[in-house]
Amino acid sequence: MSATPSARATTPPDDTLYSFVPNPARAAFVDARMHQELAASLSHLAEATEDRPELSAPLAAAAGRLADGLRVGPEAFARYFHIASLLLDETPEALPEHIAALSAATRQPRPPRTTVPRGGAGEIDTLLDLRMGEDAANFAPSTGAAAAELAGRLAEGFALMQEALPDLHAELSAIVHRIVAAEGRKGAKTQFDGASHYQFWGLLLLNPAFHKTRLAIVEVLAHEASHSLLFGLTIDEPLVFNPDEDLYPSPLRIDPRPMDGIYHAAYVSARMAWAMETIAASGLLSAPEREAALEAAASDRANFASGLSVIDAHGDLSPTGAAVLARARDWIAA
Structure with missing residues (x-):
């Protein structure tokens, strides 16, 4: 049947x-x-x-x-x-x-994009616990007030993105349909600022403790939209053929990561650089915002270069991974 x-x-x-x-x-x-x-x-x-x-x-x-x-x-x-x-x-x-x-x-169409707190996200809370096991504790409950404050900043960031980066806004709107505000694990040495997962297509987790300005919102949305885009491009084959148990130094993490994680980090860094440089040239930012955008872009470019050096040295790229990375490399070099 x-x-x-x-x-x-x-x-x-x-x-x-x-x-x-x-x-x-x-x-x-x-x-x-x-x-x-x-x-x-x-x-x-x-x-x-x-x-x-x-x-x-x-x-x-x-x-x-x-x-x-x-x-x-x-x-x-x-x-x-x-x-x-x-x-x-x-x-x-x-x-x-x-x-x-x-x-x-699967009986009702997905609702418009909403922002809800972890611990008040209903079925999403249940499924995060089911699918992530002990790792779900890295995304601790937040408060309704924190989620509401984050939703306000998101509205400002989305509005800026829609005006300055309309194609990125359209891409994100097609992919992300639920945002959950979650706190980091108490006592952890590092705290997540944003996360997404291929098993939760359309979901974005954001930590309200970060992303305090509209510009920071745009940058983290560019970051997480790029992760989701890579998930959507790798239905038929992975980005890399390196075994997951082989670990390498990461440009964005203190702990060694599988090559797939290195690839993701490098690619999203390049896309964040694109977003920050494009928005800096839009004429829509204040002078301090423009300076902050260019500083962020410089850091993003450095992270891409760091990740790319690891990929070039050790990566076993699939045809999809090679095609995607080649275009990122070309933009950075242009």
């Missing part, structure tokens, strides 16, 4: 698909493809559980709604990954509860 997938979105030409600068058409394609892949994966799970119609039927129905063009929030994506993990771990007793939740998450 399976859904019949709708026609797949036409893949854009390479210069659009791998464009370094933001491209709204590419972002819309990536979002559509993520939903198509979710539909196909749910259809596969429906076939895998066809001996239990009470499980198979709602999975196939959810796949059908997605194949017909429904766009959903990060809850549906994360719930799929959890259901798949339950099947792989052969723990079917928990399936009915999670399939019912997935069915509910």
Whole structure:
């Protein structure tokens, strides 16, 4: 029992698909493809559980709604990954509860972008705990007041981005649909400022303790949108073929990282430099803001160079990884 997938979105030409600068058409394609892949994966799970119609039927129905063009929030994506993990771990007793939740998450279109606090994010809180285990403690509950304050700063940042960087604004709007304000783990040596994860397509976690100005908001949004974009570009193959257990020095972390993490850090640093240099030239910033943007861009360029040196020395890039990085390298060198 399976859904019949709708026609797949036409893949854009390479210069659009791998464009370094933001491209709204590419972002819309990536979002559509993520939903198509979710539909196909749910259809596969429906076939895998066809001996239990009470499980198979709602999975196939959810796949059908997605194949017909429904766009959903990060809850549906994360719930799929959890259901798949339950099947792989052969723990079917928990399936009915999670399939019912997935069915509910795929019955309504995703709402407009909202900002909510960790600890008050409903199903997202549950799924972060389920999918991340002990690591979920790195994203501690925040307060409604902190989330509201962050939402206000986000509104200022989005408004500036829409005027100064309209293509980045369109790219982000196509990809990010839920923002959760979360605090860092108490007593930790390092604190996260922003995070995203491929299993939670459309979700962005931000720490309200950071990003205190509209310019800082633009920079972190450029950072996290770039991570999400890379997730969307790597459905068919990874960015790098280096084993995850092989670790290398990172330009943005004090601890060694897998090559995939080094690649992500380098790429998002280049895109942050693009955002800061472009917005500095927009004429929309005050003199202090322009100076801060150029300082940030210089730091971002240095981080890209540091990451690139590690990639060039040790990276085993896939064709996708090579195509994406080549365009980032070209922009930096221009």
